[in-house]
Amino acid sequence: MAMRLSRRNIMRLCRAHGLSLNALLKRAGVSKTAFYHLLYKESVLPRSIEAVAAALGVRASVLLEEADWESRRALCLLAEADRIAGSDPSMDRDNVRHTLLLLEEKPIERLQRSLIRARKPDLHE
Amino acid sequence: MPENLIFTSKEIAFLRELERHKVEFILVGAAAAALQGAPVVTQDIDLWFEDISDPGIQAALRKSGGIMVPAFGQNPPTFAGNSVKLFDIVLTMHGLMSFAEEKTNSFEVSLGKVKVRVLDLARIIKSKEAARRPKDLLVLPVLRDTLKTLKRKKIRISLPS
Numbered sequence: 001m002a003m004r005l006s007r008r009n010i011m012r013l014c015r016a017h018g019l020s021l022n023a024l025l026k027r028a029g030v031s032k033t034a035f036y037h038l039l040y041k042e043s044v045l046p047r048s049i050e051a052v053a054a055a056l057g058v059r060a061s062v063l064l065e066e067a068d069w070e071s072r073r074a075l076c077l078l079a080e081a082d083r084i085a086g087s088d089p090s091m092d093r094d095n096v097r098h099t100l101l102l103l104e105e106k107p108i109e110r111l112q113r114s115l116i117r118a119r120k121p122d123l124h125e
Numbered sequence: 126m127p128e129n130l131i132f133t134s135k136e137i138a139f140l141r142e143l144e145r146h147k148v149e150f151i152l153v154g155a156a157a158a159a160l161q162g163a164p165v166v167t168q169d170i171d172l173w174f175e176d177i178s179d180p181g182i183q184a185a186l187r188k189s190g191g192i193m194v195p196a197f198g199q200n201p202p203t204f205a206g207n208s209v210k211l212f213d214i215v216l217t218m219h220g221l222m223s224f225a226e227e228k229t230n231s232f233e234v235s236l237g238k239v240k241v242r243v244l245d246l247a248r249i250i251k252s253k254e255a256a257r258r259p260k261d262l263l264v265l266p267v268l269r270d271t272l273k274t275l276k277r278k279k280i281r282i283s284l285p286s
Contacts, residue, residue: 026279084273084274084277084278087277088273090269091270091273091274092266092267092270095164095266095267095270095271095274096270096273096274098164099162099163099164099270099271099274099275100274100278101164102159102162102163102164103162103274103275103278103280107160107161107234107235107236108131108235108236108237110159110160110161110162111131111156111159111160111236112131113159114155114156114159114163114165114166114167115131115156115159115166115167115168115170116166116167116168
């Protein structure tokens with residue numbers, strides 16, 4: 001079964017992040033030409049993968065797994081923090097890193113993290 | 126994330142009533158900076174009102190069960206009551222222009238079902254630089270780093286208003 005890019009899923013995620021498609025592509029560093037080329041492709045997977053899946057009688061997605069996505073994401077963030085802080089010696093790298101982490105969240109979640117409110121202590125004996 | 130994980134139902138009611146009565150206010154201070162990505166903590170949410178005598182404020186307070194304590198000695202007016210004590214009243218922002226002028230340096234952010242107007246981080250920094258209270262001086266390096274990070278990433282945390 002061919003694996004295609006889902007325009008609907010991409011737009012849904014854009015809305016969830018408050019981004020337009022153009023803003024997303026700009027942030028991702030992907031050209032519109034490259035994006036639309038992929039979007040209209042019959043399948044984004046190499047033909048050989050499709051063939052292996054067909055031979056096994058399974059969906060191509062069954063053959064795939066994310067290669068340590070969380071650690072790659074964290075490394076990307078650290079590299080970006082290094083790049084930004086490295087461009088200005090007056091900047092604190094931890095401030096940049098924490099800001100980048102917060103920017104991945106919605107404004108309401110950032111506000112929740114910032115608010116210190118007294119909480120009832122747990123008095124379990 | 127639902128807004129009721131941050132605000133109590135009465136606090137949400139207060140903000141929604143301010144919105145319903147078209148009371149002009151801007152969220153400023155550390156909470157506003159946090160909304161824009163600054164890794165800071167705060168105990169309250171500062172609301173800069175254009176006109177503290179706006180009848181809409183009293184109407185919102187009545188609806189949410191809060192009261193406003195008038196200015197006393199050196200103390201500015203404050204909100205009192207569980208439903209509104211999270212919010213601090215700000216009447217003037219050091220080093221900034223008038224409310225109407227600074228409104229052009231603000232933008233709307235959606236906090237769940239409530240929309241609030243938030244002062245741009247660069248203006249928050251300018252105000253803290255002018256106020257120069259010890260707590261402002263402590264937080265300024267973090268705010269400046271956040272602003273620089275936003276600029277490097279070419280991000281503006283805003284919604285069309």
